[in-house]
Amino acid sequence: MIDLHEGEQIVLVKRRYWLPIAAESFTFLLIALMPWGILYGLNLLPSDIEGFVRNNMSAFYFLACAWLLVVWTSFFVAWTNYHLDVFIVTSERIIDIDQVGLFARDVAEARLENIQDVRIETIGVLASIINFGNIHIQSAGATKEFTAQHIHKPQEIRGAITKLRRAEQPPRTPSL
């Protein structure tokens, strides 16, 4: 779990858009089905190989299951990399976690009062239609710029930051 300060609450959690991981999942599905494809096209193989496989069907199914287990594990590694790559807005700060790989992780954070500028970038027809894009946040802290890519509805992050910052500021008294 992410360590939160006392009284701090998670306001918004944003991940990369699901379309790339869906495409990757479909690829994993095709790879997983390969042994059954071989089985389907068994009669296309040379007769001695076909005969060997037909005489050892249990061994073939065993290897197909082993293949499935490897693909299943690989899929979960890819999914974990996607799922843990996350942009979090809390009541006190923003946290940008880049899950580069299983053993490579980049975590940056900035307090809300240090945020100077929020910029949203939408490039391309597909991004405009589906409403996803990149968000760039300028900070006065140690990490100067935060970039979260391929975020669905990035304006929600900007909205949450604006709302939290307004809530932080004391109400203005009208000058006489």
Place this chain on the structure above:
Amino acid sequence: MELDLSKPLELGLVAVFGLALGAFIVMGVILNYHWTRYETSISKIERIRLIYFGVGATIVGFMTLFLIKAIR
């Protein structure tokens, strides 16, 4: 049932079983560490664990059945 490891096919199948099971368990431990350490929702962690280990254990179960059948 008699396991004869002198037969190359049987030896190969047992080796594949050991490697696949070992990789599944080791990766499961690593992934579980990541989910526990970095996931924001506890209920989601439990669901992810259930799916990964549940489906994985089912596949291992089928592997065991086919392995027994193959080396008979």
